[in-house]
Structure formats: structure tokens, C-alpha cells
Amino acid sequence: MAKPPNSKPKNLSGPKRALKPRASELPTREQLLAALAEQADIKGKRDLAKVFGIRGDMRRPFKAMLAELEGDGVITRTRKALRRTAALPHVTVLDIPADADPDDLHAYPAQWNEEEGDKPRVAVLQGRDARVVPAPGDRILARIDAGEADIPVYTAKAMKILDKPRRGQIGIVRMDDDGARLIPVDRKNKEMRIPLGDLLDARDGDLVEVEVKLSGRLMIPRAKVTVVIGNPMSEGALSLIAIHNLEIPYRFPASVIREAEEAQETNLKGREDWRDVPLITIDPFDAKDHDDAVYAEPDADPTNPKGHIVTVAIADVAAYVRPGTALDREAYLRGNSVYFPDRVVPMLPERISNELCSLKEGEPRAALAVRMIIGADGKKRSHTFHRILMRSAAKLSYQQAQAAIDGNADDKTGPILEPILRPLYAAYDAMTKARDQRGPLDLDLPERKIVLDDKGMVKDIRIPERLDAHRLIEEMMIAANVAAAETLEQKKTPLLYRVHDEPSSEKLQALRDFLGSLDLSIKKSDSVRASDFNGILGQARKAGNVEQVSEMVLRSQAQAIYDNENVGHFGLNLDRYAHFTSPIRRYADLIVHRALIKALGLGDDGLTENEALKLPGIAQHISATERRAMNAERETADRLLAQFLAAKIGAKFEGRISGVTRSGLFVRLLETGADGFIPASTLGQDYYRYVEERQAMIGDKTGEKFALGDRVTVRLLEAAPVAGALRFELLSEGARVNPSSVRREKKRPSRSYGPKGRKKR
Known part of the structure; x- marks a missing residue:
């Protein structure tokens, strides 16, 4: 039998005293921690055993107690020494692991001295009234509570979600x-x-x-x-730069692949049988997944003369990706698919996105459909949602559908021209009336498509023709998205809106200043509508400077984001709007699907109460992943174009000034859309001032002006494919203005540059 210690542990003082255990008793955890904290001469477990008289049969449970304390992160071992783990400060930065359970979040200190032992695990509290709702993968500033016991049990309340620094x-x-x-x-x-x-x-x-x-x-x-x-010059490497640089997840974990492979096709149970409804898909010719299908027919209801019934069916991803599964956690982590010229980084594995949830021609597929009653004026009168089993009657490309309507039907479109395609276009013609009356922002900026060869190098850059077939699908998807938002609001169900706030007063003032330099104006009120911008764009087209004005109107706009609170969609001029039509590639749409399933009682796989509480954090996260995807796509396009132009050093190109800054001019080439830079120090023999109000660089003595939207001729001096950078030399002369009038109208001093970049004093 072990003897009790001969005396109390040495050097103990203060209120937290390691009390002497009775004979045959192990010390408590509190006594062990107090001894380690207050007795500097305790170096290891042998010293600690001597202090508490640990002998014989007590040694094994004593070692187990120490191992438990070490496993809990309460004590740490450095070489042969044991000591208390350093305590966390009351406010600190924590990292939530990307694979943390969203329903039971935990985190670890972002900064930690490894000599202090393993990082302590911190439970992240998520109350109903929390203003900041973190999610897996987030870095947060948090308030820490260690509890009242001597052994800290850390909990944290998030104060702010922080940007995470690059890991490499x-x-x-x-x-x-x-x-x-x-x-x-x-x-x-x-x-x-x-x-x-x-x-x-x-x-x-x-x-x-x-x-x-x-x-x-x-x-x-x-x-x-x-x-x-x-x-970096090998096939696919340029997109991999963006993937690695922006830390985009592109390999699916084994658990996610396993869940996807084990998924079984849904059947008719709990669904309406719509397999005889001739829904069709209309997509790009090279599309690998087809997540939306459409059908229209004349409305036979005499109360809706010359009206239409428009049906939009969307792949039922919610049937396969359920809350809390590995598939769901990975889809949330990615937030959206990312599209590059040479590859797609999908939100979901191919088994889901390209197979079970792809509305393939002739194959039964689960879908969530909205049936909309449209009047002759194009306005929606009513709508209903249905959970269905469908079978696509045809897979068409935009070009196929348009060619058939234009009188050039092929073997596939010929038989469906009258029964399917003409009713679709008739419904679209009506819907355009409502769209034109609504007056969405009419910024029809061309988008270039980079075409690669078999080696992953740029083969061609095209501006795809904008067809009525594109606009038809776009208008019907917008109508379906509005219907989803309206239904969820009526059912008082939480949802994720797609919001686009109106321009800020500061951006509006900058636009007014710029328009004033072109003798154009927009109303002085901060309460503007999309139609006000359309009026300005119409004036600019007549004046021949629509490119300049379009660029500034675009810059004046707020960024569209996801939010659980509605502020409307300024660009579309809609009071309520939600993304419903692409759950294969956007997590926001999957959330809206689950919300509809829950609100309408369409199954047991709808939005959970826990998800509803976390919508603010989900909105923040997927807005960030969307921005990440846009940056990755833009960076990769820049690198591919720089690689394409690297063999043309010294060549001349036509372009437009797409940006003006104090340090120089950005020019976008007309033929390829490639962006490059002209340093201010190379702009000729004058001193050039940056005039923000005019978005121009203006020579101090000559009044030579280079402004946003100006057409210029440039020479390519340098191309850096890995950086995605081009440097140009300006060959054109600028327009002339009165330099004294420019100085009078300037409201604040600005840096100016001479021919070698010298600052003018």
C-alpha cells in the first residue's frame, strides 16, 4: 500500500493550494495543476510523483491521469519536463478547420508556440442571437471563456470573421x-x-x-x-496557378467520392410523374451537365387570353446532397463551380453533376419544377412548385434552337419546331414586354471566349454571337428565380437572396463628375433606378462615346452578393430575387431548393432548423467563394492571353483605355480583350496629371488628354505569361484640352509625372 506523502508540497501559497491527498488516494487534477503552476522545482513526472508520494499500485493510474491531462491540452511535455499549457488570452484569433462539423464547430489558436504543446481545442458557441455566424474554414476573432474550473474548458464567441492569410x-x-x-x-x-x-x-x-x-x-x-x-507552359498549368494561388479545393476527399458513388437514382415515390411533359434542355454545344429544362404552351384558360404556361424544371440536387453529409460539407466548402478555358473545378463530383443530376435526353431524372402562368403582357399571374420525375425530350444547343426558329431546322429540331420551340419563343416574346417595361440595367458588354487547342494553348479568341435563344433561357430562369423568392417569402421561410444594392452616393458623385466632362448628366438624387442609367447609355450611344460611359456605369455599381436579408436587385430592377436554377454549380441554389422542399412539404430532405440559423454565415462564405472563382477565372484568362501574345512582342494593336490611375493607363486590346499597362512615366514629353473627375491623364503644358474609353494604338513591349501581365507603349496622340481650365476645376492636388516618372514639385 502506498504511503501518504510526508509533507505538503513545497512552495505552495495563495488560494489555489495543492491539498495533501489522503493515504491510498491519487491527487486530484486540480492538485496536480496547482503543483505544476506553483512549484518551479518540479521538472517531470518523477518529481511530481515524489511530491504526492506515488508508489506501487498508484503509479499506473497516476500515469494515466497525466496522459489524460496531456491529451486534453492542459499540460505539455517538452523533452522530459512537464508544465501547465499556456492559457489563451481573453480575445484571440482562431482557425476553424475546413472539415469541422457545421453543427458542432470547434477551432484552434491561429498563433501558437509549439513548445507549449498541442494547440487547445476551443468549442465555438453559436447562439440564435449571434451577429457573427462562422463556418468551417473561417478565421475568426473571438472572445474566449475558460470556464471557472482550474482546468480550462475553452469556449469562444465569434466577434468578427477575418481574412485568412495565404498558407504559401x-x-x-x-x-x-x-x-x-x-x-x-x-x-x-x-x-x-x-x-x-x-x-x-x-x-x-x-x-x-x-x-x-x-x-x-x-x-x-x-x-x-x-x-x-x-x-508552367505545359497543358493546364496556367489554370493550376490560379487554383493553387487562390487555394481553390480541386481534389475531392475519398469520403465525398464514396458517397457520390453509392448514391442511387431516385424513383417516383413522393413525386409527380411528368415524364410525358416534353421539357427540353438548351445549353452551350459543349456543355457536360444539363441542370435546367423548359417547356411552354398556350394557356387554354379563357380568363387569360393569349396567355402562356411556362414550366422551368431544375435538377433535384437536394435529393442526393443532404445536410450534414460529406457531399454537403464539400459543396459548402467550395461554394460554387469554377470555370476555366481548359477545365472545370466542379462543386460536386461527376457522379452527381454529370450523371444523376444531369437532365439527359430520354432518361428519367428527379427535378424541382415551377409552373408559371404568364399573361399576354408577359407578366406572371401565378405559379406553383412541384417535385417531379421528368424525361428530357431533346438536348439542343443555343445555335440549334435559334437556327430552327430562323428557318434552318435540322433532323432533331424539325419534328419539335411547331409543338415545342415555337410555343417557347411565343412565351419569350410576351415576357420581353414585361422585361422592357421593368427596365433592367442594359449593359450589354461583350464577353470573349478563349478557345484552346489540343495542347491547352490559345487557338482563338471569339465573341460568341448573342442569340434570342440565350435571352429566352435567361428570361425564363430569372422568372423562376423570382417565383422561388416570392414563395419562400409567402411561406415566411428563411432563404438566401441574391441582392444587388443601389450605387453608393460616393460612386454616383464620381459618375456625375465624369459625365459632366462629357456634357452628360444624371439626376442629382441619390435615389436612382436602372432606367436612369439606361437613359444615360442611350444618350452616349447617340454621342458616340458609349464605351466610356458603359465602363463608368459598370464601375458605379455595387457588387451582387448573397444575403439572408433582402435589399432587392438593382440591376435587374426586381424587389426580390433568389438563385434557384443552378444547384449543380451554386450552393446558394441548393439552399433555396431545400427551403422550398421544407416550406411546401415536398419531402424530409428540406432545410433544417440548424441551417436556417446559419444562413448569415453561409451567405458570407459563398459570396467570398464566388469572388474567389471570379478572380481565378480572370487571372487564368490574363495568363493565357499573355502566353498567346508573347510571340508578338513589338507588334502594334488597337485598343481602348479601360482604366486610368495615378501610375498609368490600362488598355484593353480590341481583338483579343487582353489587358495591359502603360506606365505614366512613358506618356510623352509633358507632365501628366491624373484628373479623377475626368478619369484622364492630362498634360500640364500641352493639355494632351488620355481618358477612359479613348481608342488608342499601342505597341507590345513585354509579356509575362506566368504573371498574366502585358506592358505597352502608347503610339497615339491624345485629344487636346485647355490645361488651365483643368487646373481650375481640380478639387484636390494630384501627383503628376514627367517623361521619366519624375514627380513635379
């Missing part, structure tokens, strides 16, 4: 006489040495991802290769 950098390996160095893709970052032992198997010219470590007393940054991406 992307760059090109260059070998030299001293070893290896990293040339970063992002020019804002500096070159770094790579120790030869940290190269993995990277070779000269390889694109790599690195982590940055500081070494020596001078804390010199060094790079350590963590991923070898490959040759």
Missing part, C-alpha cells in the same frame, strides 16, 4: 551558381532562396508551391517547396 506562395524555380531561388508569380512578393534540401524533386523552370520560413537572427525568409506543380 506560388513561384518558378530558377537554378543558379549558388543553388536555387524562387521567382514569385505575384510580383508584390520578393524573390527568395530555396535551400537545396528543400527542393523536393523540382527542377529549373518548374512551377512550385512553397511555404515561407524565417531563418537566422536576421529572420531572412527562405522558401521550402511543398508541392511541385510542373512546367
Whole structure:
């Protein structure tokens, strides 16, 4: 039998005293922690055992107690020493793991000294009244509560969701006489040495991802290769740069693939049988998934003369991706699919997106459909939602559908021209009347499509023709999205809106200043409508400067986002709007589907109460993933175009000034849409001032002006494919204005530049 300790532990004082355990008793956890905290001469478990008289049969449970405390993160072992783990401050930054359970969030300190032992696990509280709703993968500023016991049980309340810093950098390996160095893709970052032992198997010219470590007393940054991406000029590498650089998840975990492969096709149970309704899909010719189908017919109701019944059916993703599953967590983490010229990074595995939820011609598929009654004036009179089993009657491309309507039907479109296509176009013609009366923002800016060859290199850049077939599908999808928002509001069901706020007063004033320089004006009230902008664009078309005005009108707009609170959609001029029509590629649409299923009692796989509470955080997250996708797509297009133009150094091009800043001009080439930069220091022999009100650089003495939207001729001087950067030389002369009038109208001083970039004093 173990003897009790001969005396109390040494050097104990204060209110938290390690009380002497009785004979044959182990010390409590509180006594152990107090001894470690207050007795500096305790170095390890042997010293601790002596203090408490641990002998014989007590040794095994004593070791188990210490192991439990260490496992809980309460004590830590450094070499042979044991000590209390450092406590978290009352307010700190936490990282929530990307694979954390959304219903039981936990986090770890973002900054932690490894000598303190393992990071403590922190439970993240999520109350109904929480203003900040974090989600898996978020970094948060949080208020910490360790509880009242001596053993801290950490809980946290989120105060703010923070931007997460990059975990690494992307760059090109260059070998030299001293070893290896990293040339970063992002020019804002500096070159770094790579120790030869940290190269993995990277070779000269390889694109790599690195982590940055500081070494020596001078804390010199060094790079350590963590991923070898490959040759940046090889097939698909340029899109991989954006994928790695923006940390876009592109490999599905095994658990997600397993769930997708195990999914079984749904049957007719709990669904209406619409397999005889001749719904058709109309998509790009190269589309791999088809998540929306349409059908229209004349309305036989005598109370709706010359009216139409329009049906939009959307793939029922909610039937396969249920809340809390691995598929659902991964779809939320990705937020949306990302589309590159050479690949797609899908939100869902192919088994779901390209098979079970693709509305393939002739195959039964689960769908959620909305049936809308449209009047002769194009306005929706009523609508109903249905959970159905459908069978697509035909798969058409936009070009096929349009050609048939234009009198050039083929073997597929000929038989369905009269019974299916003409009623669809008749309904669309009516709906355009309502659209024109509503007056959405009419910014019809051309979008270029990059066409690649078999090696992943740019083959051609095209501006696809905008057909009525595109507008038909677009208008019917908008109507379906409005119907979804209206139904959920009527049912008082929480939902995610797609909101587009009206322009801020600051942006409106900047637009007014610019329009004033062109002798155009918009009403002075801050309460403007999309139709007001359309009026300005109409005036600009007549004046011949619509490109300049379109660019500034676009810049004046707020960014569309997702939100659980509605502020309307300014650009579409709609009071309520939700994304319902693309659940294969947007998580927002999946949430809206679940909300409709719940609100209308269409199944047991609808929106859960827990999801409804988390809608603010979900909205923030998927708005961020959407911005990430847009950045990735734009960066990749820039890199591909820079690669395409790299063989044309010295060539002349026509372009338009697409941006004016203090440091120079941005020019977009008319033929390819490639963007490049002209430094202000190269703009001729005058000193050029940036005049914000005119969005122009204007010469101090000559009055030579280069303004937003001006058509210019440039020479290509440099192309950097990995950075996606082009540098031009300006060959055109600018228009002339009175320089003294420009100085009089300026409201604040601005930097100016001479021919070599000297600042004028």
C-alpha cells in the first residue's frame, strides 16, 4: 500500500493550494495543476510523483491521469519536463478547420508556440442571437471563456470573421551558381532562396508551391517547396496557378467520392410523374451537365387570353446532397463551380453533376419544377412548385434552337419546331414586354471566349454571337428565380437572396463628375433606378462615346452578393430575387431548393432548423467563394492571353483605355480583350496629371488628354505569361484640352509625372 506523502508540497501559497491527498488516494487534477503552476522545482513526472508520494499500485493510474491531462491540452511535455499549457488570452484569433462539423464547430489558436504543446481545442458557441455566424474554414476573432474550473474548458464567441492569410506562395524555380531561388508569380512578393534540401524533386523552370520560413537572427525568409506543380507552359498549368494561388479545393476527399458513388437514382415515390411533359434542355454545344429544362404552351384558360404556361424544371440536387453529409460539407466548402478555358473545378463530383443530376435526353431524372402562368403582357399571374420525375425530350444547343426558329431546322429540331420551340419563343416574346417595361440595367458588354487547342494553348479568341435563344433561357430562369423568392417569402421561410444594392452616393458623385466632362448628366438624387442609367447609355450611344460611359456605369455599381436579408436587385430592377436554377454549380441554389422542399412539404430532405440559423454565415462564405472563382477565372484568362501574345512582342494593336490611375493607363486590346499597362512615366514629353473627375491623364503644358474609353494604338513591349501581365507603349496622340481650365476645376492636388516618372514639385 502506498504511503501518504510526508509533507505538503513545497512552495505552495495563495488560494489555489495543492491539498495533501489522503493515504491510498491519487491527487486530484486540480492538485496536480496547482503543483505544476506553483512549484518551479518540479521538472517531470518523477518529481511530481515524489511530491504526492506515488508508489506501487498508484503509479499506473497516476500515469494515466497525466496522459489524460496531456491529451486534453492542459499540460505539455517538452523533452522530459512537464508544465501547465499556456492559457489563451481573453480575445484571440482562431482557425476553424475546413472539415469541422457545421453543427458542432470547434477551432484552434491561429498563433501558437509549439513548445507549449498541442494547440487547445476551443468549442465555438453559436447562439440564435449571434451577429457573427462562422463556418468551417473561417478565421475568426473571438472572445474566449475558460470556464471557472482550474482546468480550462475553452469556449469562444465569434466577434468578427477575418481574412485568412495565404498558407504559401506560388513561384518558378530558377537554378543558379549558388543553388536555387524562387521567382514569385505575384510580383508584390520578393524573390527568395530555396535551400537545396528543400527542393523536393523540382527542377529549373518548374512551377512550385512553397511555404515561407524565417531563418537566422536576421529572420531572412527562405522558401521550402511543398508541392511541385510542373512546367508552367505545359497543358493546364496556367489554370493550376490560379487554383493553387487562390487555394481553390480541386481534389475531392475519398469520403465525398464514396458517397457520390453509392448514391442511387431516385424513383417516383413522393413525386409527380411528368415524364410525358416534353421539357427540353438548351445549353452551350459543349456543355457536360444539363441542370435546367423548359417547356411552354398556350394557356387554354379563357380568363387569360393569349396567355402562356411556362414550366422551368431544375435538377433535384437536394435529393442526393443532404445536410450534414460529406457531399454537403464539400459543396459548402467550395461554394460554387469554377470555370476555366481548359477545365472545370466542379462543386460536386461527376457522379452527381454529370450523371444523376444531369437532365439527359430520354432518361428519367428527379427535378424541382415551377409552373408559371404568364399573361399576354408577359407578366406572371401565378405559379406553383412541384417535385417531379421528368424525361428530357431533346438536348439542343443555343445555335440549334435559334437556327430552327430562323428557318434552318435540322433532323432533331424539325419534328419539335411547331409543338415545342415555337410555343417557347411565343412565351419569350410576351415576357420581353414585361422585361422592357421593368427596365433592367442594359449593359450589354461583350464577353470573349478563349478557345484552346489540343495542347491547352490559345487557338482563338471569339465573341460568341448573342442569340434570342440565350435571352429566352435567361428570361425564363430569372422568372423562376423570382417565383422561388416570392414563395419562400409567402411561406415566411428563411432563404438566401441574391441582392444587388443601389450605387453608393460616393460612386454616383464620381459618375456625375465624369459625365459632366462629357456634357452628360444624371439626376442629382441619390435615389436612382436602372432606367436612369439606361437613359444615360442611350444618350452616349447617340454621342458616340458609349464605351466610356458603359465602363463608368459598370464601375458605379455595387457588387451582387448573397444575403439572408433582402435589399432587392438593382440591376435587374426586381424587389426580390433568389438563385434557384443552378444547384449543380451554386450552393446558394441548393439552399433555396431545400427551403422550398421544407416550406411546401415536398419531402424530409428540406432545410433544417440548424441551417436556417446559419444562413448569415453561409451567405458570407459563398459570396467570398464566388469572388474567389471570379478572380481565378480572370487571372487564368490574363495568363493565357499573355502566353498567346508573347510571340508578338513589338507588334502594334488597337485598343481602348479601360482604366486610368495615378501610375498609368490600362488598355484593353480590341481583338483579343487582353489587358495591359502603360506606365505614366512613358506618356510623352509633358507632365501628366491624373484628373479623377475626368478619369484622364492630362498634360500640364500641352493639355494632351488620355481618358477612359479613348481608342488608342499601342505597341507590345513585354509579356509575362506566368504573371498574366502585358506592358505597352502608347503610339497615339491624345485629344487636346485647355490645361488651365483643368487646373481650375481640380478639387484636390494630384501627383503628376514627367517623361521619366519624375514627380513635379
